[in-house]
Amino acid sequence: MHKIIILICAFYFKTSIHALGSDNLEETSNHVPDLAKDKNNTKDGSYGSLAKKTKDCIDTDITNLTRSQINSLILTIEEALSTYKEHQSKVYEKILSSTNCKMPLVPKNGGLVCAYFDSIYYCKPMCNQGYDFAFLRRSRLYEKCGSQNGFSWSSQYIGGSRLAECIASKDEVSGESSGYFKTEKCQKVVSRKKTEQKYIDEFIKELEKNGINKNHKNDLDFVVCGD
Structure with missing residues (x-):
């Protein structure tokens, strides 16, 4: 179970959330500065709080966590992922907004x-x-x-x-x-x-x-x- 949670954390927060990675934040800010610089643009109104949750997830020693605590951690991961994805969608929509084209549906898989x-x-x-x-x-x-x-x-x-x-x-x-x-x-x-x-x-x-x-x-x- 320990390895499973670590993989979830690593995949969701180090790989999938590419629009908020350090390299891509700099890249994205060239054409969407309001989203890149507004760090209150999340569901809970606090970018810092969400970043802390991400770090806490990766740093958590789950060896001795109870089943309920692990379930709670997974819920936190899912909620944070949803918030990051919402922000990610806004980044892409902002890129296309200057062209009069709307964001097309992205193929699943x-x-x-x-x-x-x-x-x-x-x-x-x-x-x-x-x-x-x-x-x-x-x-x-x-x-x-x-x-x-x-x-x-x-x-x-x-x-x-x-x-x-x-x-x-x-x-x-x-x-x-x-x-x-x-x-x-x-x-x-x-x-x-x-x-x-x-x-x-x-x-x-x-x-x-x-x-x-x-x-x-x-x-x-x-x-x-x-x-």
Whole structure:
């Protein structure tokens, strides 16, 4: 049980909550300073209190905790995670707000790699290892949002902003080879700035091959993960 709790703490607070990591706070503050600097932007109104809960979780010696105390600790973790995710969503929504595009739905068990060229947002859906796209996407690398389509997202789905869906599969056959996180899940990719940038750079090269290379705003590029 000790190892399980430690893994929960480490995964939720050191990996999954990438938007609030030290590197990404600095990166995010370039285009969303109000969210990055307002440390009272949490459910309980206290960023400091939430940060303390995170540290207490990681530092807690749970060897002698009772079952009730362990259950209480897990509840604290879940509540803190929910608050961080709410803040994370606001960060991404703020990035897109200057473009008139709304945040698309992020595929569960996958993510989106997005870049902004010449007043158009391009997002490439990606699936984690062990998942594949519900619809064939080999000739459909990305979806886009801009003035040409009324600032709505193109999609294989009717209505809404769902760009793709990742379903459990042993084979990865529905998309291009670059449409999958091969060796690590999306959450781990975005927890490290250099790894995240690697996927963004790969997508930019793919866009350039399609003649999309004008007026790039790299401060609006990002990778975002589904649950």
